Amino acid sequence: MSIKARATGALLAAILSTTAFHGAFAADDTIKVGILHSLSGTMAISETTLKDAMLMLIEEQNKKGGLLGKQLEAVVVDPASDWPLFAEKARELVSVNKVSAVFGCWTSVSRKSVLPVFEELNSILFYPVQYEGEESQRNVFYTGAAPNQQAIPAVDYLMENESVERWVLAGTDYVYPRTTNKILEAYLISKGVKPEDIMINYTPFGHSDWQTIVSDIKKFGSAGKKTAVVSTINGDANVPFYKELGNQGVKAEDIPVVAFSVGEEELAGLDTGPLVGHLAAWNYFQSVDNPANAEFIKTWKAFTKNDKRVTNDPMEAHYIGFNMWLKAVEKAGTTDTDAVLDAMIGVSVPNLSGGYSTMMPNHHITKPVLIGEIQADGQFETVWETPGLVVGDEWSDFLADSKDLIADWRAPMSCGNFNVATGKCGGKGS
Amino acid sequence: MHTRLIHRFLQCLLVALCLMATDLRAADDLRSMVNALGGGSFQQNQKQIEALAKTGDPKIVPALEALAEGDLYLRKADGIVFIVRPAGANFRLIDALTGDDLGEEAKAGLEKVKVNNGLRRTIRGALGGLTLMSPDVNVRLQAAGTILRTPTADALDGLEIALAAETDGAVKAVLEKARAAAILVSDRPVEEKKAAVATVVQTGGRDSLSLLSGALASADESLRPDIEAGIRQIEDQLSLWAGAQNIWYGLSLGSVLLLAAIGLAITFGVMGIINMAHGEMVMLGAYTTFVVQAYIRAAWPGLFEWSLAIALPLAFLVTGAVGLVMERGIIRFLYGRPLETLLATWGVSLILQQAVRSIFGPTNQEVANPSWMSGAFELGGLTVTWNRMWIIVFSLAVFAFLLFLLKKTPMGLQMRAVTQNRRMASSMGIRTPWVDALTFALGSGIAGIAGVALSQIDNVSPNLGQGYIIDSFMVVVFGGVGNLWGTLVGAFTLGILNKVLEPYAGAVLGKILVLVLIILFIQKRPRGLFALKGRAVEA
């Protein structure tokens, strides 16, 4: 008699019984929404907030009467910042819990890990974080910013308003910074910046000793030309980076740092006094002054029972994505994936920066771009914004291999990487 | 003669009247100019500030300072601009020019005059010109420094007047340099510029390099060789300093490693417990600091500068107590099975992380630097940040304290006795279980006070400890298990090695190289830098 067999049997039974347990709820009285954000591990620091935001949005919607006459039910799982576990949990949400849509992921690698699952099981993922682009998948809606909705306007702002001529592109060595920096490098050179006036620097995840790099930045900035730093440094490493900047006396007035991954949440762990004037580019700031945002912030503070909790851009992305999904489901009259996928394109909902965001055929959305300066109270003050909305550009025009590609998921084309030069849908290998 | 006098008198009167009139008109102008800041775009405001600066009137200083701080507000009803101070739910209005208190007003009726980097820079330049003659030495020093950073030809006259009147040596030196910098961007004759280059080169440093390279672009032919030679000279100096700078960074990284590892040198090095929860002890120390600061901010804001000093003993007690509970509850059952301590402490580490996450939330907590831990000072060509310097001092102090405790006190004697030969120690009447418990508590407590220091440079989040645990083990093993001096030397060696490699190999590759070197080093000396010798080693 093997203990293993017994143990396996017991475990199988346990899993099957949880399946049955969840299955019992799957009766048609609720519509289930999956929430796939890490609640432990390295990414918990950013993702837990999004889980809470989703729970709040679902609760609010239920107060308004739910969807299609049914209540919404959130299914929360913890993929624990473990990328293969993301795929396992996504599969569990879709095939065991039978959720109608999943809101989740933060890092690119977690998204890449779950993509095949959503494709195979034909379900829907809403991805709320700014990312590197170069992707458009049938089952994914990208509600965060593509590089053209964040990076390029920020660089434009610095060139025009601060007459920056010399650039430090500093990032964590992963795909988002790499791609963004490639795009920016090509863009800057097309604007007449000399290659020797661009310095690119990559650091490991969670880098905490920034002395050398900050002093390199100071050195690079002492060539007599106005210098700025474009930071794609990832979440956790930012606090020590900014602390070092502040302590080494790099002032925003001398060498401004514009960041794409630093929001209100990251600043909450910092004394922002020495950082006033450093910049960030987002599509939303908590400080945006309009009634919808005020209401959102109020609800959020009440929901978390914490007056100090801040809101940030990915939360707004979930807000937009969730409302778009609600609208599309209502339009389709069902939560059936194919019908919702069709109904999503063209759906337009209010965003929190005072306008409307629309889902485009490439599964990216239109957004305003805001440039904000860090204030002493840890908030951003908008110093510039795009006059209109910017359409997310999934395949960058500044990369040689992607400039000919477009994505359009509407009926005849239905392709995520259509090559306009050859007239073929690349992904189908024809 | 008489007529002449009368004539003279009338002339004076006329001038005086004119002056009064201009003064009145100027005040009027000033007010409308300040008010105009309310509605303008950044570009318009920039011009407006430059115009205000041209008046040279010190009355505008408070308004400009308030603008830079973001305390300048526009009353929407009548377009008047005020300086505001927060007063509960309202704002207290202060006249922008006279400084009179004008009572309170609801926030809703006021709109902030926005400011960005460009404006702040302009304001700083303007204030620099306006405050050069201030009676306060520090203000003058700051003003001179400001002009030095953004020299303009316009500032030159003001600088020369100020220089003539200046009595303070330090201010004078900065003014001299600022004057030279301003000359370089002015249209003064080449000879004067050459002298200016010499002045700038003589003072040296990174900012001089910046000034010269800036000037190089627009310099005419006869000046170029001078500037280029100057740049080379400064660069040579700087490259000498760069070596020292790397060593300094290495020392600083080494001190961080030492702090992170020194508690582990006790629990792992001396006691042989593979303490995977060590990082979490560091984290608990950092969170203690956070709680102490939050409490102080709420109850006694005046004590804030002392918050770290208050947090130190508390962090020691908190983490020491957690360590004590861990030892009594779990680890004491595992003596003699070191590998199993790895499992149990790993479990404890997961629990502690999740507990902190449940209590404080998963996000970063703000731990502020007291003012004596912020900023930097120049030491020759080195920029030394205060927090790094204090952390080096602190890490050495902790090391000295621990060494004293272990080598010179009866308790240390007992600890060493128990770890070297438990049964013999027990026979001599030492209560070994309590010594074990206290030793583990001491190691944990030391990790806790390391957390207080690390909270000053790193994230305070539930993941804090995870970032240090591997490095800590590397340091202890590299230095030689069971030897405090090994930990000290190991930490600083690895720190310096890392920082010397980083400029050449980059941060990632540098770290990989250090790891490979550790692996190779262990082949050469399988028991670390300072190996224990003798028969007990095999056991």
Add this chain to the structure above:
Amino acid sequence: MITSFLAKALGRNIVITVAILLALAALVPALNLLTAPDHPLHVPTYIVSLFGKYLTYALLALALDLVWGFCGILSLGHAAFFALGGYAMGMYLMRQIGARGSYGNPLLPDFMVFLNWKELPWFWQGFDMFWFAALMAVLVPGLLAFVFGWFAFRSRVNGVYLSIITQAMTFALLLAFFRNDMGFGGNNGLTDFKDILGFNIQSNGTRSALFAASAIALALSLVVTSGIVRSKYGKILVGVRDAESRTRFLGYRVEHMKLFAFVVSAMMAGVAGALYVPQVGIINPGEFEPANSIEVVIWTAVGGRGTLIGPIVGAILVNGGKSVFTAAFPEFWLFALGGLFVLVTLFLPRGIVGTARQFFERRKEYRKAKAVEEARAFAAAEPQAAE
């Protein structure tokens, strides 16, 4: 008869486990593919791929048990060998995508295209052939283990020092693979696989086949390790574990013994990794995390170190627990997992299987002792009665 021979060579428990694994390898795919989804005996694809993954973890834990349980080498870097095997398989799967990638480049994987690589780096050559990739999945970890072990064991790096440098090794590899310049896809790693050996990687058939392959690989490895452990060589290994110096003084080349076990173990870990990647669909530097290696140690310890079956039980149990807890108590599961580790070390120091075995042995001994006692009592009673 063959069974009885195997039972002698391998031990009864091993034979039973191998039989169960082989039965699972046949039965689970059959139940997945041949029964209707609403059939009571149907095994959903979700369970198939989940347990397929667990089986590869079990193989990894078994590999660790060979060096830790029988040779006393606590490797805190075993996940590195697993990940290397995984990368070898991942490279094959990447090459199989061919022109079906986003950019339609027939030769270069997507991540190379958008990082402007112009040609395939030399170390990617040959990975379009399955046999080559499969060979590499075993050879590369084996070679790394050989080089690493050769130096470490020859220098007599022992105990915790060895553990820490294996950790340094996996950490260095983590950082290296994390670098985009290395040409392994950086932090995103290798993903977006399409098919394996011409079969669609997402189809139920392929998943079932991979499950069966994992089960069979585990069964084979169990036979191999059991063979090693029960051989004369295995006895020396245990000698090395329990008294290294004494074994050396007896004239054995301890470092060779250790090196052999270490290399075999690394190769098994490589196989596990190669089977793992097509089932989870991604391989990235996260697999090199030192924490992952520590987890492997924990599975082994929970199941029972030095028992061969224990690590398999431990890996499946801990990972199954993780799967259930992360869904059932997403906010508190770490308490449960952490608590489990503490409790197991405190109350089941020999792990689950070890403790069970001990229990049975004790009972046997107790019975034997009781029988002896009774006999003695009986014997003692006789003369008394005679008196």
